[in-house]
Amino acid sequence: MAVLIIDGGAGALLYEAEHRHGIYDALQVGWKVLTRGGSALNAVSKAITNMEDNPSFNCGTGSVLTIDGKVEMDASVMTEDGKYGAVGAIRQIKNPILVARKVMEQTDHLLLVGDGSIKFARLMGFKKYEKITKRSKDRLAKLKKEGKSDYFPKLKKYMKLGTVGAIALDNKKRIAVATSTGGINGRLSGRVGDSAILGAGTYADENGGATATGHGELIMKLFLSKLVVDLMKKYSAQKAVDIALKQVRSQKGLCGIIALDKKGNVGIGYTPKSMSWGYIKDGKVNIF
Ligand code: GLY
Secondary structure: OOEEEEEEEEOOOOOHHHHHHHHHHHHHHHHHHHHOOOOHHHHHHHHHHHHHOOOOOOOHHHOOOOOOOOOOEEEEEEEOOOOEEEEEEEOOOOOHHHHHHHHHHHOOOOEEEHHHHHHHHHHOOOOOOOOOOHHHHHHHHHHHHHOOOOOOOOOOOOOOOOOEEEEEEOOOOOEEEEEEEOOOOOOOOOOOOHHHOEOOOEEEEOOEEEEEEEOHHHHHHHOHHHHHHHHOOOOOHHHHHHHHHHHHHHOOOOEEEEEEEOOOOEEEEEOOOOEEEEEEEOOEEEEO
16 A cells, blocks of 8 residues: 655645645655555655745745845655655755755765755756745745744744655555755754754654654754654554644644654644645545
């Protein structure tokens, strides 16, 4: 049995219809890999690459900006056998998830950041790519104009959320998780969020996988994805998510999480008003 679950980020859904189309497209791309006997790792890589190329999502081309107007992205990938790779605050790259996968497959490291990650990407053949969408520029301009943020009060600015994530279980019972983000609008340059941190934004082991979206600093403090996967030793994916989200709520955090256990059960939960997500199981597409 193969299953693929994807999220397009938690938070105020500004572009709901676009997100639903985008989730559908990414599910189709990843599902094609799984139905042709491909690996969970290839399925999540393809799905997240598709979302990074879709400017509706806050990752890759659609990334929101740092306070000084730059795109800096975090991404990570993990498989159930403990392999992990990530990039943090990477710039000038079209698909950070593919660089994260190269870190996993071609280095002895878990995480490369900043200039070192760009240098490594070029070595791996990734070309320079520097697109900033008008929407991202407008969001930063709005933030600066409004001058307030619930999440980064020290910056006294305004923010929106929107990391993307994918988890697949393939026919050989392999699990892979991938997470990619453009970060949070208006953060300081050099800030690395949960999407690059093992156990925070991304985690997988033989019990299942989880990927988180939302307030990165809280997700890191809770090791939210690992917490959910650990809970799946005992509980279904949904029950594990429900238990973990109680901790998020108790800290008044804005986070969402998707999970998939080794039996192919999906789990989903979020504390903001909305989150775009969907999954394919038994060939049936479900979009929310
Ligand atoms: N969860 C995305 C971030 O905090 O960067």
